[in-house]
Amino acid sequence: MAEKKHYTIAVLGGTGNEGPGLAIRWAKAGHNVIIGSRKEEKAQRVAAELNEKLGEDLIKGLANLEAAQVCDVAVLTVPYSAQNALLATLRDTLQGKLLINVTVALKPPKVARVYIPPEGSAAEQAQAILGPAVPVVAAFQNVGAHHLEDIGHPVDCDVLICGDDKEAKAIAAELAQDIGTRGIDAGPLINAKTIESLTSVLIGINIRYKIPGAGIRITGLPEV
C-alpha cells in the first residue's frame, strides 16, 4: 500500500466561513495546516481557537503571502469579491504549486439566485490569473461549514472536483477523503460553473427547508 502523503496546506482567507472547518479536519488527518489571512494576527487568533478545539497545537497562522510561500497546496476560501485582487498578489508565489479553489461566484445580496459571471466561474478566473503552471481545481464549495466544524460527526455529502489536471484532481480527492467525504471527478474546469452555482441552489434549500447545511450526493456509483 502506498504511504499516505502529508501536505503543507495553506488555507488562504481561512478565517472566514469555510476555512476553519477544512483546516481543522485536515490537521486532524495529519496534514501541516496554515491559516492565511490579510493580517497575521487574525490568522494566529483563529489558528489558536482551532488548536484549542483540537486539544493540540497543530495549526499555524500567517499572512496570506507567507502562507502561500511555505505551502505545497493552496486552498482559496475568500469571498468572490476579494478573489482576483488576492490572486494577483500571490501569482508569482504560487507558480508550480496547486490551487484548490473553494470560492464561489456569488452575487450578494440574492445569493440563493444562481449567478454565472461572464468569465464562467471563480475557478476559471483563478486559472486565467495564475496561468498554466498552477493547476486550479474547483472543489469543496458544497460542504456546509456547519458540518465541517462539527468534528465529532461525519460529513454527509460528496465533494465534486473539477479541473484540467489529473494529478491535481487526485490530490483534491485525497483531501476530500481526509475530511470524511467522497471526492468525485466532475470533469474539466469549465464544469466549475455548475459546481459553484449549486452553492446558490443549496443556500436556497437551506432557507426554504429550514436546515443548516444541505449537501449533494451522487447516486448510482458503486460503494467504495
Next chain:
Amino acid sequence: MAEKKHYTIAVLGGTGNEGPGLAIRWAKAGHNVIIGSRKEEKAQRVAAELNEKLGEDLIKGLANLEAAQVCDVAVLTVPYSAQNALLATLRDTLQGKLLINVTVALKPPKVARVYIPPEGSAAEQAQAILGPAVPVVAAFQNVGAHHLEDIGHPVDCDVLICGDDKEAKAIAAELAQDIGTRGIDAGPLINAKTIESLTSVLIGINIRYKIPGAGIRITGLPEV
C-alpha cells in the same frame, strides 16, 4: 386527506430517450398519459410498446399539437436543438396550461462539458417563448432514462424543481413523487441553468465511472 389528483399529461417529443420512462411511470401512477411526437404514427408505435410493457392500454399516441391540446400538463422532452421551433408552434395551444421542461441546453458533440447558452437555460428560453400565462418549471433532467424504464425498481435520486410559480412547482413535486422520487424546490427559474448543466456533469460521471445512470440526492434534509 386531500384526494390525489390525476392529470392528463402530454409528454411532447416523448418518443426519445427520457419521455418513455416518464410516461410509463406516470401511467402506472394513474395519470392519463399521451405520448406526443412529430408524427402521430411514431407516437402511437411508442405508446403501443409501452402499453405492452404495462400489460394494459393506458398510454395514447398523438401528434405533438393534438397532445398539447388535450393535456392539463405538458412535459417537454425534445432535444435542445428542436425546442424553440416546437414551442413556437404550440404557444397558442399551451396558454393557461403548465409546461414542465425536461429539455437540457446541451451542446453536442461534447455533451459532458457544461454549456450555458446566452439565454441561460432551455427552460428560461421556453418561458420567454410561451409568455407569462404558461408557468414553466424545469425538472426531471437528472433522472436517468435507464432507471425510469426499469419499472420494477425504485429510482434512486431526487428531482430538483426550479420555477417562478409555486402552484406549478407543487404539481411537478407531485409528479416527482409519482415516479418514486423526492421533488425538491430548487428555487426560481433562473436557477434552471445549474440543474440543466448538472446533466453534463452526470453524463461525464457515467463515462468516467462506467455506470449507466448517475443521479443526485440532496443531503441534510429530514426524511419525509
